[in-house]
Amino acid sequence: MSDEENEEGGETLRPIQVKDEGQFASLVQDIERLVVVAYVAPWCEISKALAPFLEETAQQPEFERVQFLSVDVEQCPNVAAARQLKSLPTFQFLLKDSPIMPTFSGNNQEKFKGLLEKALSKRNEQMAEYDAMKAQQEEEAERDDD
Numbered sequence: 334m335s336d337e338e339n340e341e342g343g344e345t346l347r348p349i350q351v352k353d354e355g356q357f358a359s360l361v362q363d364i365e366r367l368v369v370v371a372y373v374a375p376w377c378e379i380s381k382a383l384a385p386f387l388e389e390t391a392q393q394p395e396f397e398r399v400q401f402l403s404v405d406v407e408q409c410p411n412v413a414a415a416r417q418l419k420s421l422p423t424f425q426f427l428l429k430d431s432p433i434m435p436t437f438s439g440n441n442q443e444k445f446k447g448l449l450e451k452a453l454s455k456r457n458e459q460m461a462e463y464d465a466m467k468a469q470q471e472e473e474a475e476r477d478d479d
Contacts, residue, residue: 357412361402365460373403373422410433
């Protein structure tokens with residue numbers, strides 16, 4: 334599923350506001366992009382206070398290959414229950430729906446940014462390994478064809 338678009342200029346809305354379980358399941362399965370999920374609630378003051386920071390972070394060019402999602406736990410209670418959240422806001426850093434960094438809860442923006450940068454670096458390492466393995470398999474297949 335592609336990023337949602339703004340009706341006015343076709344700009345990508347980031348983070349994507351997840352509407353239901355199906356959309357969430359589809360978005361977190363991305364095999365190539367780091368997916369950062371913010372679990373929030375409308376009644377949570379910290380979630381409200383962090384929203385502008387998350388929007389600003391999601392728009393930064395160095396994170397253009399990162400999929401940012403915002404999950405309202407009131408709107409998607411089954412998603413929240415499945416993730417066994419203990420507090421809000423909570424953040425997950427996923428690659429193909431698997432955590433690649435520890436889950437983080439709270440409002441420490443510097444810690445969030447540090448984890449985000451480490452997660453992106455880890456994703457890049459994993460993708461480089463995947464690309465190398467795939468290239469090796471293709472070479473072996475070509476040799477077998479000869």
